[in-house]
Amino acid sequence: MRNVTPDNITEVFQSYFSQDTDPRFREVIGCLAKHLHAFTREVGLTHDEWRKGLEALEWAGRITTPERNEFVLLSDVMGLSSLVDMINSRPGATSSSVLGPFHVSDAPPLEIGGDMRGDFEEEVLLVEGHVRDPEGNPVAGAEIDIWQTAPNGLYSSQDPDQDIMSFHGLMTADENGRYAFTTVRPVSYTVPTDGPVGDILKAAGRHPWRPSHLHFIVKAKGFRDLVTEVFPADDPYLDQDTVFGVREDLVMTYVPQPAGSFPEGFALSGKVDGPYARVDFDFTLVRD
Amino acid sequence: MRNVTPDNITEVFQSYFSQDTDPRFREVIGCLAKHLHAFTREVGLTHDEWRKGLEALEWAGRITTPERNEFVLLSDVMGLSSLVDMINSRPGATSSSVLGPFHVSDAPPLEIGGDMRGDFEEEVLLVEGHVRDPEGNPVAGAEIDIWQTAPNGLYSSQDPDQDIMSFHGLMTADENGRYAFTTVRPVSYTVPTDGPVGDILKAAGRHPWRPSHLHFIVKAKGFRDLVTEVFPADDPYLDQDTVFGVREDLVMTYVPQPAGSFPEGFALSGKVDGPYARVDFDFTLVRD
Ligand SMILES: [Cu+2]
Ligand SMILES: [Fe+3]
Ligand SMILES: [Fe+3]
Structure with missing residues (x-):
């Protein structure tokens, strides 16, 4: 007879695995059990707290849809x-950062120098850079998937007033690895707070804000996919991104540019008379 | 700017709590984050494994109902x-053990010596014992909520052929703390395996069986509620209860009794001619 106790339950759990369990499965699930048991013992979890945790998961299940997870x-x-x-x-490699729920798999093609700002009136933001390998050589023809919020803080899928492909674009870098486009500044936004996550943030005294960012997925043959985000250095939420996405190398600067200096080679060339802002950001991919 | 790294993320997480967070909430959620982070680092969790874990939770959410959690x-x-x-x-106190999903809140009253076997033909099991305090004094009038599987391994709520209150009863102990009833042996059964838990058990090479048991909730004024189960010493799954419910002091013996020895004072007295089995099990409650 096996007497299960708080001290031996992790060991009993490990003993339940059969001999021919996939070693990686055993490692992951065994380690998860070990740490969850340690957590439960360390805080002396009560039945009431355990029940609240399960209720939070049930609630999460009830509101999870393909659009909101x-x-x-x-x-x-x-x-x-x-x-x-x-x-x-x-x-x-350039640091990766969270994918988030707003990526679309079939973004419309965007030419180098193309525009995502469309009819929005906000100041033009010019984004430009290169995709390189770790030795600094260009990665020719890298594919760059770009998405961001509109000026109202909403992604197109959240906003009935935007076309579903608004602020989504798929660009192919040139033979020098160069990419370039115009848009508007993305804005800070909050994660949804009407579910159990909102309750946790509230109880923790945490705000639900993310610093503003441009999302990128950069892919090239022979290289590892890079899923990342780029943040402006002056965002007020940079120090407390509620999803922990900020890395030092992902912070860039919006550099103000004087009126009359907008360059050639862009869809908006000849159409931007006033000041605009400019971001230079390079991506480094590592080989597979 | 806050640079989040694998080494400082737990510390960054803790720093997000506001000063006036409820101390117990901070302790529980902070400790949960610490152990989940440690797990993630220790196994080097891949994106694919992380995604599979989330998919298991989504699946659990889709199949969870009030009847099946x-x-x-x-x-x-x-x-x-x-x-x-x-x-x-x-x-x-007597060890507690899992409540499980098959408790009903309004079990029908069962007199001392009453019968739960009804029309089933299986051998009669006589269960008898006392509810005591830690000093061994009787706990008069303790309320004992009893439930178990039918001989087919199903609880009434799982079985359209059983009355919903079949094998559920609520007994009040007498002034000596005595309880007693007749029933049939509960049988070993499996937890549901058609959801993510079934997949986990299968991948771990674990069986889904629980050793057979009688469920009890024992309550008395001034004492702490006891939720427990009692297991027979000869059950083949005693060494590997898939939900880890077995404790040494919860194991009892079905003692065979000769034909013609069935006692007075039971609803079945005079109706049991053949051999039967008998279990003696006492409960110890501690004060609130
Ligand atoms: Cu741990
Ligand atoms: Fe985003
Ligand atoms: Fe049970």
């Missing part, structure tokens, strides 16, 4: 999504 | 439910 959000605000990103980042 | 089952097979039971058990 509360479990991913829970992982985000607990720092797990970012931690998984970081431990899977490769040295020498 | 896959999150509770997940907690059960991970050993968490039992660990919470154990760390909240009081020394000197």
Whole structure:
């Protein structure tokens, strides 16, 4: 007879695995049990707290849809999504950061120098840079998937007033690895707070804000996919991104440009008379 | 600017709490984050594994109903439910064990000596014992809520052929703390395996069986509620209860009794001619 006690339950759990369990499965689930048991013992979790935790998961299940995944959000605000990103980042590459729920898989093609600002009136933002390998050589023909919020803080899928492809674009870098486009500044926004994650943030006294950012997925043959975000250095939420996405190398500066200096080679060339802002950001990909 | 790294993310997480966060909330959520981060780092969780974990939670959410809670089952097979039971058990009391999903809140009254076997033909099991305080004094009038599987391994709520109150009864102990009833042996059964928990058990090479048991909730004024189960010493699954519910002091013996020895004072007295089995089990309650 096996007497299960608080001290031996982790060991009993490990003993339940069969001999031929996949070693990686055993490692991951065994380690998860070990740490969850340690957590439960360390805080002396009460039945009431345990029940509240289960109710939060049930609630998350009830409101999760293909468009809104509360479990991913829970992982985000607990720092797990970012931690998984970081431990899977490769040295020498641009840091990765959270994908978030607003990526679309079929963004419209955007020419080099193309425009995503459309009819919005906000100041033009010119974004330009190169995709390189760790030795600094251009990665010709890299594919760059770009998305961001509109000036109202909403992604197109959240906003009935925007075309579903608004502020989404897919660009192919040239033979020098160069990409370039015009848009408007993305804005800070909050994660959804009407579910269990909102209750957790509230109880923790945490705000639900993310610093503004441009999302990028950069892919090239022979290189590892890079999922990342780029943040402006002056965003007020940079010090406390509620999903822990900020990395030092992902911070850039919007540099103000004088009126009359807008360059050639852009869809908006000849159409921007006033001041605008400019961001230079390069991506480094590592080989597969 | 806050640079989040795998090494400082737990510390960054803690720094997000506001000064006036409820101290217990901060302790529990902070400790949960710490152990989940440690797990993620220790196994080097991949994006693919992280995604599979989230998909398991989404699946659990989709199949959870008031009648079937896959999150509770997940907690059960991970050993968490039992660990919470154990760390909240009081020394000197009978061990607690998992409540499970089959308790009903309005079981029909059962007289002392009453019968739950009804029309089933299986051998009669006589269960008898006392409710006592830690000093051995009777707890008069203790309320004992009893439930178990039918001989087909199903609880009434799982079985359209059983009355919903079949094998559920609520007894009040007498002035000596005595309770007694007749029934049939409960049987071993499996937890549901058609959801993510089933997949986890399968991948771990674990069976989904629980050793057979009688469920009890024992309550008395001034004493702490006891939620527990009692297991027979000869059950083949006693060494590997898939929900980790077995404790040494919860194991009892079905003692075979010769034909013609059935006692007076039971609803079945005079109706049991053949052999039967008998279990003696006492409960110890501790004061609130
Ligand atoms: Cu841990
Ligand atoms: Fe975003
Ligand atoms: Fe049961």
